[in-house]
Amino acid sequence: MTTRNNSIIDAVIIGGGFYGAAIAIYLTKQRGLKQVVLVEREATLLAHASYNNQARIHNGYHYPRSFTTAYRSRINLPRFVHDWPEAVKQDFTKLYAIARRNSKVTAKQFVRFCKEIGAKIEPSDQSLRQLFEPHFIEEVFLVEEYAFDASKLASWAKIELNECGVEIRLENRVTAISKRSDALNVVIEDKEGNESEIFSRYVFNCTYSGLNQFVGDFSGTRTQLKQEITEMALMDVPPELKNLGITVMDGAFFSMMPFPSRGLHTLSHVRYTPHLHWNDQQGIDPYSKLNNYDKATRVDRMVRDAARYLPTVQNAKYVDSLFEVKTVLIKNEGDDGRPILFEKHQDMLGCYSVLGGKIDNIYDILEKLDEEFF
Ligand SMILES: Cc1cc2nc3c(=O)[nH]c(=O)nc-3n(C[C@H](O)[C@H](O)[C@H](O)COP(=O)(O)OP(=O)(O)OC[C@H]3O[C@@H](n4cnc5c(N)ncnc54)[C@H](O)[C@@H]3O)c2cc1C
Incomplete structure (x- = not known):
């Protein structure tokens, strides 16, 4: 049976990696969104790519064949060091x-x-x-x-999300995203296989490897x-x-x-x-x-x-x-x-897919979101 709450919330964030967490915090803290739900399929935050990686904060050296990526890393590294000094x-x-x-x-x-x-x-x-x-x-x-240190980033995410009032649903997986006349409909499955639905004005697909694994009206990334x-x-x-x-x-x-x-x-x-x-x-x-x-x-x-x-x-x-x-x-x-992927789904207004090829690309994504009107 599918449980449904007919009220429309502000945003659903799919994916509790570094990007999903940072975007949820940005939307509540900087953009004033009130009702935000973050859905993560694993039992903890930052359990996938945001933990299992080489932990390098890039400073350009790695990319002699991509000047843009190297240059952006040079700009982003000092900001990352400033914003997450403990990590x-x-x-x-x-x-x-x-x-x-x-x-x-x-x-x-x-x-x-x-x-x-x-x-x-x-x-x-x-x-x-x-x-x-x-x-x-x-x-x-x-x-x-x-x-x-990815564990320290995970601790930061947990504390900040709680402080911002973001509702975190762990061990829940989004299976479908569809359009309704006044909102987007997000179908969520819990670990027992029970389904529920949320209606939301905005959906942020921050699932990294899982970006294209939804049914419903979601037509995939270009x-x-x-x-x-x-x-x-x-x-x-x-x-x-x-x-x-x-x-x-x-x-x-x-x-x-x-x-x-x-x-x-x-x-x-x-x-x-x-x-x-x-x-x-x-x-x-x-x-x-x-x-x-x-x-x-x-x-x-x-x-x-x-x-x-x-x-x-x-x-x-x-x-x-x-x-x-x-x-x-x-x-x-x-x-x-390692550029970013930032897509606004034209056939599903309010739905965004994002992917940052490196941890410090978060600033490039947040700059894109700054240009959006919520
Ligand atoms: C081997 C490797 C080495 C790397 N080395 C570096 C490096 O040295 N430096 C660097 O800056 N970057 C590196 N990266 C890239 C970096 O890890 C990523 O840019 C970053 O972690 C992406 O964060 P994310 O939040 O988008 O992804 P993730 O941390 O993977 O978060 C996505 C989350 O979405 C959840 N999810 C997926 N589908 C669903 C669904 N349907 N419903 C609910 N939840 C869902 C997943 O469980 C996951 O927790 C590396 C990546 C890899 C894989």
């Missing part, structure tokens, strides 16, 4: 190393690119350089890049998406790597970043982190695909290849893996750019 880890040394062979960028080009985007860069000192294998690494640079099942290994690194974040650029290489919420490091490898991919379409539920995937780790291959560049990585102890679906815009596959 930002700055007390580590960040190195970018340029591979000699098969790199899409040379050391000289990388320096020029960093100067163009105004990002700090200097050659690292000898003690750090000697961690790398000189036959494979052309140059090692000291840069300024930070990490975020932007084509690619889904990837990804693995990042969680490593307990040896003392000489403890205080470091390392990225080897720019091609089929790897990154090792502090993962503050577990006190470990993530290891990702461009070749081995993506396990499986498909073009997104309605009816292929990424979360079911992730649940049914066997999740056999590829950490051995990641370590074997990374150790050619950084031999001490062999002394890191494997602890666990974070498996997650990563959603990217098909149009950015070539340049690695």
Whole structure:
């Protein structure tokens, strides 16, 4: 049986990741919306991509092939540090190393690119350089890049949402969005399979991998998406790597970043982190695909290849893996750019779909929302 409350509320936010939480807080605090319900299918907030990621607060370095993404990161990083100081880890040394062979960028080009985007860069000192294998690494640079603690962002979200009076419905999944003459109709299923309906003036679809998994009148995003099942290994690194974040650029290489919420490091490898991919379409539920995937780790291959560049990585102890679906815009596959997806559904006025390719893109989304009249 479907339960229905006929009154019309201000907004339903679908998805309790960082984006859904930040948007719900923005709508109540800055835009004066009163009755806001946030629906999240998992038992906790920030349980998916907002937790299972590399925790890098980008500062441009990662994107020599996408100037716009690099430039936006430069603008957004200081704002993120200002707004979430407790969740930002700055007390580590960040190195970018340029591979000699098969790199899409040379050391000289990388320096020029960093100067163009105004990002700090200097050659690292000898003690750090000697961690790398000189036959494979052309140059090692000291840069300024930070990490975020997703558990602290989750605690922030919980407190702020409560303070703003947002009603949080955990373990509830939105299955359908439809039009009614005076509102949008959102169908929600709880974990026992009971259905309920909410009528709302606005709906914000902040479901990242789940953006296109609704029935009803929802016709999907215009932007084509690619889904990837990804693995990042969680490593307990040896003392000489403890205080470091390392990225080897720019091609089929790897990154090792502090993962503050577990006190470990993530290891990702461009070749081995993506396990499986498909073009997104309605009816292929990424979360079911992730649940049914066997999740056999590829950490051995990641370590074997990374150790050619950084031999001490062999002394890191494997602890666990974070498996997650990563959603990217098909149009950015070539340049690695991470723009936002912000769509107003013209056939369903009041319904918005959003996706930020990085955590700091939240500012780009909020700027778009600033232009909207609610
Ligand atoms: C492997 C990987 C590495 C990454 N590395 C970085 C990085 O280093 N730095 C960086 O800035 N970004 C990184 N990202 C990107 C970053 O994680 C995302 O940009 C960000 O987390 C997206 O937040 P979100 O709230 O949109 O998504 P999510 O956190 O996934 O939130 C979406 C929520 O919607 C819920 N949901 C889905 N469907 C429904 C439904 N029908 N009903 C109710 N709830 C639903 C889900 O359970 C989920 O909690 C990485 C991503 C991945 C996957």
